[in-house]
Amino acid sequence: AHEPEIWLGAYGDRMLAVTGRYADGWLPSSFAAAPDALGAMTAKVDAAATEAERDPAAIRRLYNIAGRFDDTSDGTFLHGPAEVWAEQLAELTLLHGTSTFLLGSDTAADLERFAGEVAPAVRERVGNERTVSRETRSD
Structure with missing residues (x-):
C-alpha cells in the first residue's frame, strides 16, 4: 500500500x-x-x-x-501529426515541469497513437534537452 x-x-x-x-x-x-x-x-x-x-x-x-491527430498542423495546440504533439508536450514539460499527460479520448486509434508515438517522442525530446543542458552547465 x-x-x-x-x-x-x-x-x-x-x-x-x-x-x-x-x-x-x-x-x-x-x-x-x-x-x-x-x-x-x-x-x-x-x-x-x-x-x-x-x-x-x-x-x-x-x-x-485533448486534441486531434491530423496530417498537417494549423498551429493550434495538439492539432496535427504526432510529431507536433510531441514537440508541444515536451515544451510544457521543459517549461513547467509537467510530468504526466492524461489524454481525454475514447478512440482506440488516438490512444494507441498517443501511447505508441507521442509519449516515446516526448520522453526522447525531454531526455535529449536535459542531457544537452547538463553538458552545457558542466562546460
Missing part, C-alpha cells in the same frame, strides 16, 4: 495557493487552462509552496489534454 496523493485541478488564485500549500499534485485541463496560461499559474503554485516552506518540485504537475 502507498500513501494516497491529493491532486487538485485548480485555476483560481486562492485554489492555486491551496495547491501550493497542501496538494501532492496539480492537475489542470487544457480546455480550462491553455498552455500559454500555465506559466503564470505555475508561478502562483510555486510561490505558495515556497511560502509554506515546501519544495515546489515536490508537487507533481499533470495536465488533462
Whole structure:
C-alpha cells in the first residue's frame, strides 16, 4: 500500500495557493487552462509552496489534454501529426515541469497513437534537452 496523493485541478488564485500549500499534485485541463496560461499559474503554485516552506518540485504537475491527430498542423495546440504533439508536450514539460499527460479520448486509434508515438517522442525530446543542458552547465 502507498500513501494516497491529493491532486487538485485548480485555476483560481486562492485554489492555486491551496495547491501550493497542501496538494501532492496539480492537475489542470487544457480546455480550462491553455498552455500559454500555465506559466503564470505555475508561478502562483510555486510561490505558495515556497511560502509554506515546501519544495515546489515536490508537487507533481499533470495536465488533462485533448486534441486531434491530423496530417498537417494549423498551429493550434495538439492539432496535427504526432510529431507536433510531441514537440508541444515536451515544451510544457521543459517549461513547467509537467510530468504526466492524461489524454481525454475514447478512440482506440488516438490512444494507441498517443501511447505508441507521442509519449516515446516526448520522453526522447525531454531526455535529449536535459542531457544537452547538463553538458552545457558542466562546460
